Amino acid sequence: MKKLLLLTILQLNLFLIEGQTLLPAGSTWKYNDSGLDLGSSWKDPSYNDNSWASGLAELGYGDGDEQTVVSYGPNSNNKYITTYFRKVFYISNPSQYQEILGSIRRDDGAIVYVNGTEVFRTNMPGGAITYQTAAASTVAFTSEDTYYNFAFSPGLLISGNNVIAVEIHQDEGSSSDISFNLSLNGSQNPQVIQVTREPYLNTGTSHSMIVRWQTDIPCDSKVRYGTNPNNLNLSASVFPYTTEHAVQITGLLPKTRYYYSIGTTSHELIPSGNNQYFKTSPIEGSREKYRFWAIGDAGMSDGNQRAVRDGYLIYNENRHVDGWIMLGDNAYGSGISDGTQSCYQTAVFSQMYADLISKTVCWPALGNHDYNNHIPFSPAPAYFDIFNLPTNGEAGGVASGTEKYYSYNYGNIHFIVLDSYDEDRSVTAPMASWLVSDLQQTTAEWIVAYWHHPPYTKGSHDSDNPMFLDGECEDMRENILPILEQYGVDLVLNGHSHSYERSYLVDSHYGTSGTLTQQMLKDDGSGGRLDDCPYEKETLYSKAHQGTVYAVVGCSGKLSSVASGWPHPVCSYADHDNMGSLSLTIQENRLDAQFVSTTGSVLDQFSIIKNAGISHHLTACQNELVNLKPSFPGKVLWQPNQVLADSLSVLVTHTTMYLASDTNGCIVDTFYVELVNTPACNGTAGITDLTVASPKVWTNAWLDEQYIPIQWSGFNGNELDIEIWSVQGQLIYSKTVPNDSNKLLLVEAAKFLSGTYLLRASDLENTLFLKFLH
Template sequence: MFSKLAHHSLILLCLLPLAKADVVIPKGAAGWNYLHVTDGIDPATADADFTTTWFHPTTGGYVGGDYDGPAFITEAPAPFHFGVVDGLAGGTELPSVGTGIDRTSYFYLVFDGGDGFGGLELSLLADDGAFVYLNGTLIARDGVDDPDTFQQLAALGDESAYDEIPLLGTPVVQPGANLLAISVHQNTTLSSDLGFDLELRGTPVSSLQIVRGPYLQSGGPDRMTIRWRTDQPGTSVVHYGDAPGSLDSTFILPGSSTEHVATLTGLAPDTTFFYQVETTDGSSTAAAGGDAEHHFSTSPPPGSRKPTRIWVTGDTGTTTAAKQDVYNAYLSRTGAAATDVWLMLGDNAYEDGTDEEFQAALFDAYPELLRKTPLWSCIGNHETVTAAGAPYLDLHTFPTAGELGGIPSGTERYYSFDHGNIHFIAIDSETAGNYDDAPGNGGMIDWLEDDLQATDKDWIIAYMHHGPYTRGTVDSDSTDHLVEMRHYVVPLLEQYGADLVIYGHSHVYERSMLINGHHSAMSLADSSSTTFDPLLHVVDGGNGSSVGGVDATSNFATDGGDGPYQKPAAAGGAGTVYVTCGASGKLSGWANGSWDSLNPDPHPVFSTGLLAMGSLVIEIDGNTLHAIYIDQWNSLRDDFTIIKGSTIGISAADPDFSEQGPDDTAVFNLTRSGAISFAEDFLYQTGGTSTAGVDFSPALSGTTSFAAGETNRQIVLTRMKDQEAEGPESIGIELVTAATTVAGGNAPRQRYFLAAEASAEATLDDSPSQQWWFESFGAATPGPEEWKLDTDGDGLSRIEELAFGGSEGTNDRDRAPSADREGNRFVMRYFRRPSIPELSVQVQRSADLSAWETDGIEDDPDGPVQPAGTEPWKSSIEASGDAGFLRLRLDLEN
């Protein structure tokens, strides 16, 4: 006994409905233009090109060809008819045409094709036949054969019903303006009627659209990431250049996607580029940009100290009008000035961090800034509600491999980057395993210390969602994520010299004094507000402002400023300012339930606590960080400045001195500004052609020291005479930078800043006689014998040429002294050069050629000063009966 196994096959046939065609041109459409010939004369007799031009003229927004034929009557409704045409009524009644003559009429309609249509279908009633054109191309014939001329007759007659007309090829309606034209022909010259109407249908072309962006990410000195989203997959292309009309470079990313992530590399630093993004799917193209509103600037070269503007917004995930007011206030405050860095502090999309919420709260809210400024963010608690933060991570591109400075993190949840002389660190205070990480696990805490140890930048700014100190929406004494930040994150930041820590989560504004050490010291020890000790933890308890301060009404008053915070550069544990900036999207009350404008029970680290929506604007220039909090009405609500390190400059107060004469010193002024409340040493190097200890004293050590509070010092150099004729000698002093590592760090940081005027030079001149020798004979050390030589054969020695205004290589005999008797006086005439103080010229007398004296000799000018500066003189003595002698004595002191 056995059984049979039956095999059954079931075939399911699923009948899918055909895509429904939309009506593109309805029956009875208005706006037609027509040429109805009633006299039987071919329009081509007036315009030889009529037959080839009438069906695609340039008109009504449609760009076709030139048409010079008879004018069409405009703006008429269909259907068109004369006589009795079954199936047509209303519309435009045409004048009747007599029998026995040719009669063909012409019609065209300009219509908007929207995003375009394909799969066209034509329903036509034409009495008696017709040619149909779309955008200058024949797409259908009904009862007629080529050619389409005025004399052409239709093959059939007396049409009375709409027919579906097969189309020639696969015509499409293009996006925008289109032109449909139809010529209607009689089947005989004896026909008593004519008319037509039609309906054109089609399937909408699915036009590619950019539905997000473009927006900028991960900008650096040599790169920029441009992202955008399309509703269908397509290519990723970026055109860019130095002007909207000069987008000469093109980036093409292989493949097809809806999420377009184009990272341009090889860019010049500190340069503005204009750009256009473009995506095509083979049938349509979508583009954005190519105008003055789509541009970005690469960051300055690493370490360069270019002024930088930073905008900080926290908890912006709402879509309220007040949030937009905060944005508009910032735009109004900054005007045309560029935003270099934009930091978002998390909770950027309420309530669940979905992609749709990001679209509404981020991309729809800040389109102008997103396309011009790279956006940086840290992850908040609302970002992780959906798929553990997947939408947030998917829409961002942050550096993970250290490609923009810093140590590779391997994750976009925490990372770092550099902008000029600023190091930014994004901390993950939300994700389990990161916010509660501990040293030695190879996780975020170890990465953070490595990153801090490796940076050599002047400024360090850290940002996170949950901050270490607040009594706003939450209390940092008892909220887990905030407590964890004080265990290991804050101790590391302060140890390695962080200047500013910014965070949100509390929907208020709070700002600390300059503090240090109020944390758990790399442990799990209690660091609640009850452990705060001003004597231990306050570095500067002022309000940090040179402008004013927050008054009792919570407004900012332009008086009462305590002055900027000062801290040394390249030093750890020197003070940090903490800012809660979580009110850019919404407000919540204080931790104790109060909704007062000023926090009635602030955390003790804070100088200011405001219940005011707004944003933080930071400007860093050299060694100065200046920050303001502006509210949604663009009112200033807080102001503080950190000056980090001092700036040293030098100038030559007395830059010239000489080996001869009263000007025996050169003076250099050293000026220190900035953070001057510390004693500090500065380094310099010397240069020039002079030699310390030979040409001037003292020998320069290469170091100058300022006491705490001291702002000015001088370096005074005193000449030292020598016997060398060597020409002017220079002494240059150039201030140089000095670097040191923060305790535990391995990257030297600059410990002071150089002013724009960081070098100066002085000149030590030879004595005039040495300069004359140098110009005449070159460098030498001439002694008495060399001065007595006559090397140009004019009878004057070198010292005589020097004294009498002569020069080497010329015949100076006429400058030699002369003697004569004038009346009862004996006179000697000579020249002397007064510009050489070390040279003495003296006429002496003697009776016996052994004892010489000047008694009785009268010295008088003997004429005007000569162009070369020499002066003619005469010396005379009364002639007597006794014999006597005169001589001219030259003495050169070197």
């Protein structure tokens, strides 16, 4: 591109290409230089281009060496951005060729299509392209005369007439010239292709998956897949030749394991196997058992990193991992060249995580070393070229428009990934605004957020320090944590400090370590590490400010010294002597996390259980078999049966009561099973169930009052009469409520003294009684 009169150097371009000439340079092309938006159909073989002009290549304007001069429009200062070209060429037998080799001269950018499929893009931005999309950069000097090579599969061709279509884009409307010429040759020599980066998985959803890999030379991409490793009966292909392969597979079934191979449209490069598969996500909202692995600051490419990996593999015992969480500083280098392709190749690929990488979806966050610490003149982070992450809400959540921060869903969990280093961390910045929108949108039972810089740390970094490489900690604590806690985030994971630090269940601690108060500790126990009770949260009425656990897992590749004041007073457990990683398991309303050492032993663990400890009132007919299931998953101790099981089936012969408690007696469910003789016993109605969260109450965050929540199901009437009586027979509370979709009544706890009460609920057809403690 020349904007000024330049003294140019004449250059003789000899472009030699092997094979049979299919379309020589200097051919006649049809072209459209109207400056109009032609949409997307112009590149299709069936498009009618009879009205287009035609001329010999080279086509263009502004250089003086064109065989055919095209128009740039009426305004030399606002030239048309896009000019379109089409050509029909004949091939009798495409199958005789191993590949089709092309060469294009373009000024400034170009996209090439064969029979409607894109095969090459040069000096153009990624994503969707319109007629007003400018080229990625200016082309000047000798680059204006350069030919750029590309290739594509002969499988895109048919025997007979084929159509090649090209769009040439200016970098701006004031640009002085454009140029276009192109040739095609057919090569009969097969290529020897080597896989230089093993397959790995990105952006998995319940219906799609992205499979990526790398080769040493450009070729097309094909994934063959199926539910049986010996019968890969399905496939997905991408035809533009590349060394960085990314194939998105769509139309998949939820919660399904697919085995796959990778290769080209003509050759399989890595075959399938029992250990090479991907598993699609469950339907959003599904409450099953899910397992995730979190590593932070792992990318050292050394024995320490491998030891952490091996410790987790011992602990995990080959169980499937639903998601792989990277907490930033994923690929270190020499200290002045971090986060490059070569750093990632040794720190993440090249068999570093061979037992996980080809079957576990990776969801990374960025750290300061992934940005090479913003050292001047550093190349762009390789992170953005290596990973395909959801920017448009395609994996759940609100579209962020950037791979720096994004969200995704898995079952009943919503994950949020933030950029704590390169993005503006203020409350009015785009990231915080997106975060609020994303949190407002989600209805997930669990919310987990992660980024690199921890809000609470006294490890190799100090969250009290507002200076270089630590000020991000303060910003995230002061500006981002209030948003997360307002919308009920349950767990926050970070790296950066090369240690393990894990908090109590805390809320509203936004200052330095010295400002922590007892009121900010929602639960100052261990959360289950010392045979202690798990952290409990009541979120049925409000998720806001019910408490969050914060964990720093920056010890997955190295350990470092600690700061003054270690450990941070918010910590329930801290360890700077052991490297490790975090295993996260979520099942229904229970979250369990374990800090796993290099030997596979668990050094710390904690649990969060939501909305548990319920009193149930069930009615049953004589000799009816009733299944009792507690309000939280896992094995519980049943009384009076003295049975340890996750559920209990009882044959009802009389009215009785059962208790179900966790093994430490922290959470107790009460089941009052009443023997009745109602129309339900004759098959005319279903069993009704009435529950009350007792003896717990929760706090209304707005009115600062406490309530007893009463919930019900199975009643048919339009209204329900609710009465609460003391054991002495005194009516304490009475109200008629609509039997609407809410099925929830909040009764002010201040009306009741401590003691035992009887709750009566009736819709005239059915009447239930429930004893509860307050």
